[in-house]
Amino acid sequence: MSYSDKVIDHAxxxxxxxxxxxxxxxxxxxxxxxPACGDVMRLQIKVDxxxxxxxxxxxxxxxxxxIASSSLATEWIKGKTVEEAEAIKNVDIVNELNLPPVKIxxxxxxxxxxxxxxxxxxAKRDAKRAAEAAAKPEAxxxxxxx
Amino acid sequence: xxxSGFDPFAQxxxxxxxxxxxxxxxxxxxxxxxxxxxxxxSGGTPAERRAAIERASAVNEAWRxxxxxxxxxxxxxxLAGVPVGEVNEPKTAPAFLMEIMEMREExxxxxxxxxxxxxxxxxxxxxxxxxxxxxxxxxxxxSGAEPAAALPMLGELRFYKxxxxxxxxxxxxxxEHDGAV
Numbered sequence: 001m002s003y004s005d006k007v008i009d010h011a012x013x014x015x016x017x018x019x020x021x022x023x024x025x026x027x028x029x030x031x032x033x034x035p036a037c038g039d040v041m042r043l044q045i046k047v048d049x050x051x052x053x054x055x056x057x058x059x060x061x062x063x064x065x066x067i068a069s070s071s072l073a074t075e076w077i078k079g080k081t082v083e084e085a086e087a088i089k090n091v092d093i094v095n096e097l098n099l100p101p102v103k104i105x106x107x108x109x110x111x112x113x114x115x116x117x118x119x120x121x122x123a124k125r126d127a128k129r130a131a132e133a134a135a136k137p138e139a140x141x142x143x144x145x146x
Numbered sequence: 147x148x149x150s151g152f153d154p155f156a157q158x159x160x161x162x163x164x165x166x167x168x169x170x171x172x173x174x175x176x177x178x179x180x181x182x183x184x185x186x187x188s189g190g191t192p193a194e195r196r197a198a199i200e201r202a203s204a205v206n207e208a209w210r211x212x213x214x215x216x217x218x219x220x221x222x223x224x225l226a227g228v229p230v231g232e233v234n235e236p237k238t239a240p241a242f243l244m245e246i247m248e249m250r251e252e253x254x255x256x257x258x259x260x261x262x263x264x265x266x267x268x269x270x271x272x273x274x275x276x277x278x279x280x281x282x283x284x285x286x287x288x289s290g291a292e293p294a295a296a297l298p299m300l301g302e303l304r305f306y307k308x309x310x311x312x313x314x315x316x317x318x319x320x321x322e323h324d325g326a327v
Contacts, residue, residue: 031243031244033242034238035236035237035238035298035300035305036231036232036235036301037232037304037308038308039308040243040247040250040305059247061250061308104232105232105233
């Protein structure tokens with residue numbers, strides 16, 4: 001099987017490899033795996049106060065296409081709002097990397113990883129807001145009165 | 147050959163089961179291969195010779211499928227009408243994925259540090275887990291229960307297989323280094 005030039009480029013020089021502090025409330029972590037091939041992928045986002053993704057990191061143990069898909073995904077989501085990142089579809093990755101049909105699941109994995117990182121970030125943010133609201137009952141009362 | 151109708155068990159005259167004595171199967175494969183050797187058909191018609199070659203290649207494919215626990219299980223699921231593959235299998239449990247990720251990171255670290263003892267220790271742990279899951283899968287498939295319920299175990303085995311492939315790559319790399327010195 002021959003890889004496209006873009007896949008080779010990303011696989012040989014992956015962008016944004018690494019980890020972010022998973023305990024940071026602004027960081028969302030997505031961990032996904034492909035039971036059909038045994039690949040595992042972690043994608044993390046760091047979201048600023050305005051809801052924009054200021055940093056993204058990944059770590060993938062898998063084939064070149066899985067590495068390229070997650071590398072490209074981090075490149076794309078950096079600088080985007082969470083909502084914009086959420087709109088990325090696996091077919092966008094397939095088209096950009098010219099993935100063959102047998103490697104489409106790698107792009108699905110990358111899309112799942114983005115969505116799962118966003119879900120984790122949102123769950124943390126909502127928990128934080130709930131905790132803040134519980135800590136400041138008078139603030140809630142003021143909002144309610146308005 | 148990945149035709150959905152291909153039955154590797156029938157090719158080797160075996161029962162359709164996961165729990166097989168691979169030594170016996172290997173012997174069967176060798177005997178069949180010998181019986182189908184082209185020399186035995188040198189006096190035959192072209193059609194007979196071609197049929198023998200096709201049969202020999204199917205027998206080889208069957209042995210390759212049956213000897214590996216992952217592909218053997220895949221074949222059994224397929225023959226039981228349970229589709230396997232990317233879109234058909236249940237998602238892997240997050241806690242398990244977390245463990246796999248940690249083990250893979252540890253392995254990558256050991257590779258970077260050229261710490262073969264640590265690599266072997268990690269590999270031994272994964273082999274033990276693989277053996278446990280293989281045994282559970284064997285009893286699940288033999289129990290007559292709904293085979294689809296056993297699919298997560300197949301997924302688990304693939305993660306271990308991938309891990310152990312990486313271990314082999316590290317071992318090969320280490321040997322090349324030794325050879326170069």
